[in-house]
Amino acid sequence: MLVGKKIVLVVTGGIAAYKAVTLTRLLVKAQADVRVVMTKSACEFVTPKTFSVLSTHPVLTDLFADTTDPAIDHIELADWADYMVVAPASANFIAKMAQGIADDAASSVVIARHTGIAIAPAMNSNMYQNPAVQRNLNQLSADGVKIMAPEQGQLAEGYAGIGRLAEPENLFAQIGILAETDEKTLTGKRVVVTAGGTQEPIDPVRYIANHSSGKMGYAFSQAAVEQGAQVTLITTVDLTPPPFTKVVHVKTAQEMQAALMQQYDAADVVIMAAAVADYRIAEPATQKMKKQADASGLTLKLVENPDILAELGAQKSHQYLVGFAAETQQLLDHAQAKLKKKHADLLIANDVSQADIGFGSDDNAVTLLFKNETPETLPKMSKLEVARQVLKLIKPRMEEA
Numbered sequence: 001m002l003v004g005k006k007i008v009l010v011v012t013g014g015i016a017a018y019k020a021v022t023l024t025r026l027l028v029k030a031q032a033d034v035r036v037v038m039t040k041s042a043c044e045f046v047t048p049k050t051f052s053v054l055s056t057h058p059v060l061t062d063l064f065a066d067t068t069d070p071a072i073d074h075i076e077l078a079d080w081a082d083y084m085v086v087a088p089a090s091a092n093f094i095a096k097m098a099q100g101i102a103d104d105a106a107s108s109v110v111i112a113r114h115t116g117i118a119i120a121p122a123m124n125s126n127m128y129q130n131p132a133v134q135r136n137l138n139q140l141s142a143d144g145v146k147i148m149a150p151e152q153g154q155l156a157e158g159y160a161g162i163g164r165l166a167e168p169e170n171l172f173a174q175i176g177i178l179a180e181t182d183e184k185t186l187t188g189k190r191v192v193v194t195a196g197g198t199q200e201p202i203d204p205v206r207y208i209a210n211h212s213s214g215k216m217g218y219a220f221s222q223a224a225v226e227q228g229a230q231v232t233l234i235t236t237v238d239l240t241p242p243p244f245t246k247v248v249h250v251k252t253a254q255e256m257q258a259a260l261m262q263q264y265d266a267a268d269v270v271i272m273a274a275a276v277a278d279y280r281i282a283e284p285a286t287q288k289m290k291k292q293a294d295a296s297g298l299t300l301k302l303v304e305n306p307d308i309l310a311e312l313g314a315q316k317s318h319q320y321l322v323g324f325a326a327e328t329q330q331l332l333d334h335a336q337a338k339l340k341k342k343h344a345d346l347l348i349a350n351d352v353s354q355a356d357i358g359f360g361s362d363d364n365a366v367t368l369l370f371k372n373e374t375p376e377t378l379p380k381m382s383k384l385e386v387a388r389q390v391l392k393l394i395k396p397r398m399e400e401a
């Protein structure tokens, strides 16, 4: 979380400097304490006044500014910061960072840092792909600088290609994770999460689905990334993924099974938050099925899908396996049975008959059934908070297991 985090935001020259205004607003709204440093060329695009109003702090632009205000002294700022961000980061500034040049306020603050730093490159696509720029970026990565990659898209001067500054909301999400200095409990751990309801085709137009929105799975992905895990999200839906998350899109239960089996050996934790259909159409039609002339109705022959969680439980070696139980009655009985039958280490039971939790909602209320332990209930809270609390509870049990 960014509350109270002291962020130095360095803004360098480029048309994307205007996006740093939105980024500043997002950081301040998240109750981070932001101080802005600008290069001379950045001031050609956005005035320091804009940033000083938004950040409620003076903006440092000139190394030799005649002021006794420590808030805009480069060493004081470097000492003050919990984390530094350079957005946008121009080719010139990237080169200065890579070569340790400190010839202005911005480069002097950056070189005096003793905190983490992330940069968001933004420039013309030809510049971005120039070997010198790539060499400098590689050097900065080797120095431990986090690179918030640019995107493909429309650039200035009518160009299109890679080099477009990532959107402020994306940068904000990444900074929220990178600037988290609290001890991360899952660093180096590979966590695989499934999300969303599977879609079982009837014909090229229709499919059998369920009410799962994917929010619970995405929440676990976000919480795992926050704890430093390497996250792979196998999903049937396309929500905005958490930063630093590898996303694998699937639709059917069989596709989900195949994707999971590819990841299972290397996984440390598997969290089966997806709503997997127990059945699929035996033989989906290859063309759109037409209505019957007579009103005889339509019969669909269903066959069982693989029970993926049970398969993972049967093949479990070092993995910590988390299953869910989506029930509408006898929640604990059904969940206890699933915990045993599927050899999971934890079964998260949720009552999906309630409108304000479970499918589609932002909140959930769950009962945690850890193997050989008394059930533990988490009251209604955001799905992200559920995920954060569950991961905290898993950590010591992972080590024991």
Ligand code: PMT
Pocket: 195, 196, 197, 211, 212, 213, 214, 215, 216, 217, 253, 272, 273, 274, 275, 276, 277, 278, 305, 306, 307, 308, 309, 310, 322, 323, 324, 325, 326, 327, 338, 350, 352, 358, 359, 360, 361
């Ligand atoms: O996605 P949201 O809208 O945020 O809703 C969240 C949720 C309600 C979907 C989630 O909290 C949840 O309960 N997910 C599991 C839904 C489900 O399939 O529960 P189940 O009781 O039918 O299945 C039990 C477990 O076995 C689940 O972990 C499921 O992923 C798994 N399973 C089920 C069937 C199957 N053929 N293979 C499986 O692996």
